[in-house]
Amino acid sequence: MSIQEIHFIRDALVTDFQGKESSVMEVSLSNASSIHPKFQQAAFYEMDEVRALYAKLGGSRSANDSRGSTVIIPNRSRWASLRGISAEEVRVVQDLDSSERQGSSGDLHSESSRTRDRNMRG
Numbered sequence: 588m589s590i591q592e593i594h595f596i597r598d599a600l601v602t603d604f605q606g607k608e609s610s611v612m613e614v615s616l617s618n619a620s621s622i623h624p625k626f627q628q629a630a631f632y633e634m635d636e637v638r639a640l641y642a643k644l645g646g647s648r649s650a651n652d653s654r655g656s657t658v659i660i661p662n663r664s665r666w667a668s669l670r671g672i673s674a675e676e677v678r679v680v681q682d683l684d685s686s687e688r689q690g691s692s693g694d695l696h697s698e699s700s701r702t703r704d705r706n707m708r709g
Contacts, residue, residue, distance in 0.1 A: 590633070591668040594619040595626065596641045598648040598655035610648070612637040619662045644672065645679045656681050 595615035602608050612634055617624035629637045641658055648655025659678045 590636060590640065592616050593637070594621075594660050594662070595624045595657055596637060596644070596646060596660070597626065597657040598638075598641060598646065600648070600653045612641060619659055643674065644677045645674045654682075 593614045594617060597613050599611055599613050600608055601611050612629040613626040614629050614637060615621075615624035615626045644658045644660070646656050646658040656679050659680065660672060661676060661678075663672075
């Protein structure tokens with residue numbers, strides 16, 4: 588997985604089969620405008636790099652939470668993704684199911700795109 592392809596990053600606390608808790612980084616390659624991105628655990632060899640990027644972009648998890656905030660990295664052109672991303676370019680939300688995320692979903696799909704989708708469905 589390429590760091591440039593990631594659009595969502597979050598820190599999660601997981602429990603292994605022995606009951607030991609550990610922090611893992613979850614990432615999603617889903618489109619940045621996705622309402623329900625599909626997360627997967629970052630590969631062990633990318634964990635430090637993803638964790639550093641998460642902290643640099645403003646993501647955090649408090650000690651008593653099982654899941655940290657989610658960093659949403661916007662869709663960028665291939666050319667733009669060659670340079671690093673800054674904290675000013677991303678959005679950090681506490682929970683993807685929060686009203687903040689759902690409230691902003693209206694501007695993710697314009698009226699013209701909803702009309703086009705309706706027409707394509709027949």
